[in-house]
Amino acid sequence: METVQQPQAAPEDASAAQPAERTDLVPIFIMGKRYNVPSTLTIQKAFEFAGYQLIRGCGCRGGICGACGTVYRLPGSPKIHVGLACQTVVEPNMYLSMVPFFPANRAIYDLEELTPEVTTLLKHYPELAKCMGCNTCTKSCPMDLEVMNYVSAAIAGDYHRVVELSIECVACGLCAARCPAELAPFNIALLIRRMVGRHLVQPSAQLAERLEEIKAGKFEKELQKLKNTDKSEIEKRYQELQATKGASV
Numbered sequence: 196m197e198t199v200q201q202p203q204a205a206p207e208d209a210s211a212a213q214p215a216e217r218t219d220l221v222p223i224f225i226m227g228k229r230y231n232v233p234s235t236l237t238i239q240k241a242f243e244f245a246g247y248q249l250i251r252g253c254g255c256r257g258g259i260c261g262a263c264g265t266v267y268r269l270p271g272s273p274k275i276h277v278g279l280a281c282q283t284v285v286e287p288n289m290y291l292s293m294v295p296f297f298p299a300n301r302a303i304y305d306l307e308e309l310t311p312e313v314t315t316l317l318k319h320y321p322e323l324a325k326c327m328g329c330n331t332c333t334k335s336c337p338m339d340l341e342v343m344n345y346v347s348a349a350i351a352g353d354y355h356r357v358v359e360l361s362i363e364c365v366a367c368g369l370c371a372a373r374c375p376a377e378l379a380p381f382n383i384a385l386l387i388r389r390m391v392g393r394h395l396v397q398p399s400a401q402l403a404e405r406l407e408e409i410k411a412g413k414f415e416k417e418l419q420k421l422k423n424t425d426k427s428e429i430e431k432r433y434q435e436l437q438a439t440k441g442a443s444v
């Protein structure tokens with residue numbers, strides 16, 4: 196499946212179709228083709244400005260879903276740069292390519308049957324033992340996570356540390372795309388976070404109590420009232436709540 200749909204009858208150089216008087220444009224190259232786009236756009240918006248319709252590799256547009264992993268090169272540098280297309284602003288003469296999906300190992304398991312041990316990890320992700328500590332994964336992370344450190348913590352069985360270091364992972368897959376040992380660090384961390392949540396964290400007594408109250412119908416009256424409330428009133432309350440939160444920060 197295509198990541199982007201080419202613009203209909205895209206010109207060889209899209210700058211030719213843009214007004215000559217614009218001075219805020221910078222040249223970028225998408226899949227090798229040159230376009231002039233406003234210098235303030237994110238890569239994602241630059242794609243759209245150039246006439247591409249994003250049909251994959253585009254989700255939340257807010258740096259959360261990890262769908263828009265992008266690699267690019269800059270003039271005069273052999274380095275492969277990475278970023279989320281929805282968060283990274285274009286730079287003059289960047290050569291762009293999107294990697295919205297990378298075929299990485301994703302284990303199938305029944306969480307209830309797993310025991311939180313290194314042997315469990317190695318059974319589902321045996322390639323974990325091949326990590327050579329090159330740090331390429333950390334350098335590839337658009338979220339600036341210490342990926343290699345959480346891989347090391349995983350091997351050492353320090354699962355709470357893995358959770359701490361990987362909790363902001365957006366699963367864009369760029370670490371797996373670059374790992375020479377063919378690990379999928381983001382999937383390994385996901386398994387560990389699940390194991391920790393299911394088997395190593397003490398259940399919250401308050402949560403259990405509240406669930407019992409809900410099951411017993413303690414809040415039924417309020418819920419019904421809420422269901423019958425006009426949508427505009429709910430929106431108003433939500434805005435007020437957000438304003439209160441903002442004021443208290």
Ligand code: FES
Binds near residue numbers: 253254256261263280
């Ligand atoms: S579109 Fe969701 S992280 Fe970029």
